[in-house]
Amino acid sequence: MDTSKKIKILYIDDEPNNLVSFKASFRFDYNVFIANNTDEAIKRLEENPDISVILSDQRMPGMTGVEFFEEIRTEFPNPIRILITGYTDIESVISAINRGHVFRYIKKPWEEADVKSAIDEAHKFYITTNMLAVKNEELQKAYEELDKFAYSATHDMRGPILSVLGIIDLTKNAEEMGEIKEMVGMMENAMLKLDNYIQNLHDHYSIRRGELNITEIDFDNVMKDMSDLYDITSRVKNVRFEKSVQQNGKFRGDDISIKIIANNLLSNAFKYQRKDADDKFVSFSIISENNQAVIIVEDNGIGIPEKNLNDVFTMFFRGANDEIGSGFGLYNVKDALNKINGKIEVSSSEDIGSKFIVTIPSK
Amino acid sequence: MSVDKMNFIVIDDSKLDCFIAEKIILNSGMCESVKVFQQASQALEHIQAVGTAQGTTVVFVDIQMPVMNGFEFVENFEKMPDGLKKNYHMYMLSSSINENDIARVKGYDSVRRFLNKPLTNDTIKAVLEEFNA
Structure with a gap:
């Protein structure tokens, strides 16, 4: 079966039984990775940088789900986080949202439909956020190019114009026909250069904007x-x-x-x-x-x-x-x-x- | 007191702008010699070869040039011996209206000041007057 196009998700739980039953329930819909401790989870994330949703059990020995999410936030900021827990005290919900940046909260025992809808929503959110990052990068590049362009345009477009102005200034004192003709020829070259630049510029923008x-x-x-x-x-x-x-x-x-x-x-x-x-x-x-x-x-x-x-x-x-x-x-x-x-x-x-x-x- | 005629060096990758500068300099009536370079590296070699054998020399150098730009030229020039450097008076020229470039020009001890392109009779007159003090 082709697993390459399925959404990649990671499930962390210290109970091997939970891991097995989770994978069994969702393996047809998603590409499921499992880990029974946080070290292993980090390993899975390193191996699969395109995992888009992480689900974690809250109660694990050594580290809670929220603590785990908080720890991986800097290194793996992109995946969307879902917390699964059987204990629903308000304190842990608040800390999950504030510290772990948790997208959804699922109560144990989970309903398959709830989990699926949470994963699908999380994945949508992941796609949107990532697209935004890509767009941002493109925008940054466009800005930099614009800066460079503004700098160069004053030089490359103004240059030939200023040259021609300089020659015009010279022709005012020139009397010999041969000399004047030479200057006209130079003005022509300057204008050809400017025209060439503008045509290149036109090419540039037709490549950029053109379909x-x-x-x-x-x-x-x-x-x-x-x-x-x-x-x-x-x-x-x-x-x-x-x-x-x-x-x-x-x-x-x-x-x-x-x-x-x-x-x-x-x-x-x-x-x-x-x-x-x-x-x-x-x-x-x-x-x-x-x-x-x-x-x-x-x-x-x-x-x-x-x-x-x-x-x-x-x-x-x-x-x-x-x-x-x-x-x-x-x-x-x-x-x-x-x-x-x-x-x-x-x-x-x-x-x-x-x-x-x-x-x-x-x- | 009026000064003696001076030597000039023009460095600009644009042939046209070199031509203009040369004409303007010759027309000023204050020109002992004028040398034109389209490549900054050749101007550096020239200065090195001439050394102190030549009197006061005014250098007009364009900022935006391929391979070695005006700033790189000045930086290389500033590594030369002091005795040689005091003969040369740099002016940096550009057609760009870029504040950063103009500010950067001020940072070089060997550069007297920034000039706008194109070089005209009036600009060169003003430059020559700076030596009449």
Whole structure:
């Protein structure tokens, strides 16, 4: 029987008979773990961090159920606690709630239906609380990113604008036509840089906010789009562009994410070439079979120093002394891959080249 | 009393901003020499090589640069011998309006002050006047 999807619960009682009868009663509904002392209970919790509900007998030698709950609260804060007892004095109820953070209280001898409803309610509570924790973490991450973004945006968006303002100031005193033309060319570059940044930003938010649109992917079409974008770059920059596509069977995925990934990797491969190299190349291959696509982008450019390999996917990290990097490209790649459950591997050597291998599962 | 012409070093990863700074400096009429670096590490090497062979030098360094940023540059510079350091006068430039960056600039003994980008004729005039005291 498949026990993996059942709710995991832990029952602690010093009476072996109670343990046996509890397990017998509930093993069909839940994945039941039992322990006849608190040390053993802690062991079970360590082995099974996804136990969501703990039921404990109150009267045990050595330690009461409430004391046990109180003790494990810091180390195992997530499971929801239910206390089972035959003695119902008000004092122990109060201390159970206040000290042990007990969710429910069950009287002995227990009714099977009562126990089940208590467990189900506790599990619901567990799920909600955990979801809240996950959401909180996401929110924290979003805040941090926003901070980083605000800092970088003033630099990356204001930078080109201020450059242009600086040149405008210079042109006021420039008289030679050649000089003025040179300055106009520089202003153009600054604006292109700003535009590129804004487009990356747009990509970033379409990955983030956008819903995935899963369709059948024709990788020939992906290749054609990339060829349209990079064939000219290849000629102008004198970089050989090797392409190959192999698609066996259908592949379903999000077209936009796949293109953002391919585009960013290719853009980098062409950008980070060694200026003085003889036989510059970028190779781009797609192999789609057995429900997964492998995209490989390789170049013989400047490479990535080993110490930076872990940072290249970080937002706004720029590893090279060039002025065209926005620190967005590979971050966007990683983000897009996270959304479509893809993986990326990078191997690189300085002055030899880089190789990025992307694996994307079909939906 | 008016000072002699001065030497300048510009460090900025943006080619464009280097160009602007160079022009502005040349236009000031107070320029003995100007050196431009797009990588802070190369500027450090240059300073090390020149040592004390050169007179008063004004250094304009951008804060946000890849690989070695302006702060890292200043920290490396501050490790150099005192005799050499007193020849160089640092100004840190940035396009970001970040209070933390501006506050951090104040913490470095070798940095005279923070300047907003872009460098203009007026800014450089103000900087040069600081040496006219």
